[in-house]
Amino acid sequence: MVIVTGGTGYIGSHTVVELINAGKSVVILDDLSNSRIEVIDAIEEITGTRPLFHRVDLADAEALKNVFDKIGEKAEAVVHFAAKKAVGESVEKPLLYYRNNLFGLVNLLEEMQRFSIEKLVFSSSCTVYGQPSVIPVTEETPRQKAESPYGNTKSIAEDIISDCCKVSPLKAISLRYFNPIGAHASAKIGELPVGTPTNLVPYVTQTAAGVRQELTVHGDDYPTEDGTCIRDYIHVVDLAKAHLKALERLDKEVSVGGNHEFFNVGTGKGSSVMEVIETFKAATGVNIPYKIGERRPGDVTEIYADTSFAEKELCWKAELNLKDALGSSWNWEKNYRNIKA
Template sequence: MGKILVTGGVGYIGSHTVVDLIENGYEVISVDNLVNSKESALEGIERITGISIENYEVDLCDLNDLRQVFSEHPDISGVIHFAALKAVGESVEEPVLYFRNNVNGLINLVDCCIESNVKHFIFSSSCTVYGVVENLPCTEDSPIKPAESPYGRTKQISEMIIEDSFRNTDVKAILLRYFNPAGAHKSNLLGENPKKVALNLVPVITETALGLREKTVVFGDQFDTRDGSCVRDYIHVMDLADAHTKALQFLENSPEAKKLDSYNLGIGKGVTVLEAIKAFEKVTGQPLNYEIGPPRPGDVVAIYADHTKATKDLGWNPTRGIEEIMESAWKWANRKN
């Protein structure tokens, strides 16, 4: 098997994917500047797999430093690209930061892949590329509408860059458009552990239950949904990691794989914010202090996936639901704190 470079390999989804890759026989190296991740994830990876991976503390926006990584590893056959800023609210407040980091970093990475004859490229995209979806569940054929946030726009632009840049090369690419990753590794050795203040719903819930924050704010309860709160498709991070490995294997082993293709990754069912809170309370027995707040700029009201295409082509199926997500996240939060 070839050597796989994972950008953002010390981050939340990246570290879980590194574990899955190693368990499937791949040699992995990571590039992660640790701007929103912690080196302790490397220890977790080693304890789970028995293998210590090398992380290069390199910013993708520094082309020379990134080229040096590829120069030291001329046998990289595939790249899985996670490294990006990802907070919707922050992107609304600091759009230029998001364009500079997410788009410039990708351009440099694409440059290096072409220069180094990398064959396979997996991109961590997002359901935000669809904008406001009129018909649910969302399929890969759903129209690409204007993004609701600068973060979503960076994903749209990145998908276009990948399509145009690899068109006349030997690189085959897959865009994985996923929904709301959550949960933790079954070992309790890896989980969501950002340096910045947690903004995603699940860690906000667990931090509230632990007394690390006063309350969880539900951003709006007057939307046209079952209970008035936003609907999201929460996918367990271990199911998500498995999808990245399967996408890579598909490119490696399937001559029929297209030059570029996209796949939705989600459980396939929408869960409202209030339903997610109830699921947490059910599996943990912990009552949660929450209140209703105003809607948040950049948020889409409702979106969830149809993952039929990923099941058909990649042989991927999510195996864990919202209760398993909440249970594993709670165990991780208790161990971490």
């Protein structure tokens, strides 16, 4: 059995679907602070199997212990998604982020140790690279001082896991996600940000749906071809599959990077904000009204992944492209909002 923390969330739910489709039994731990219980129904509709679910806050050590008393014996591995992820909010409320993301991780590692669960896949982020001087970034690219408390929780979490791997049988893989977008082909699960989206693609789809009047492009004077920022947009279904590969690798006990390995999970291709707007139109036929606004503090100019290490060692490569991802995001948005066209 695989424990998936944060499994009703955006990336977690897509990963649960892939795990169930691969024949794994799954138990989800989530406090529903940023997701809805209906996601469990959607997972069941997609896969025909209802994953087990416990509502628990990982930062609450006692509550987590009680849940592990029920499930710990049967678990063979943990995929750990549960975290708060809003960069701006983390600047406003650093302690909330350190408590939630780091206490949660420490409590989880303690419970894993108590039940001798030795395999962990962790959700890290390309934010650990900051604005790298050489692009594309490899896993050897040095990490930089985090721009936000959120980013810092990812760097510290990687270090906490590394320290545990040095002194215990724990084997871990940290996947450094680039920019996850898109939704499951069924359009039954997808990204559902709370409040005003801070990520580009949910803003684009909500603008297309008429929920937002227009998109603001944050800066068109960056030193890139069209002046807008460049990111590596990875389809969430491809990303979900990378977790399966990571679990397989932990099962096989192969490692070239010690007991804690790191993999970039992106497409290897950078796309600008303007490219996203144009590709959305090509994929869906919907034009996105936009205006040019100020740059956002903390936004890096350009980043995309070198994925050769993941291709060689994880046997994983992105199969879906930007157009596929944007089309699926729009289908999800339309399904969620009951838009027929």
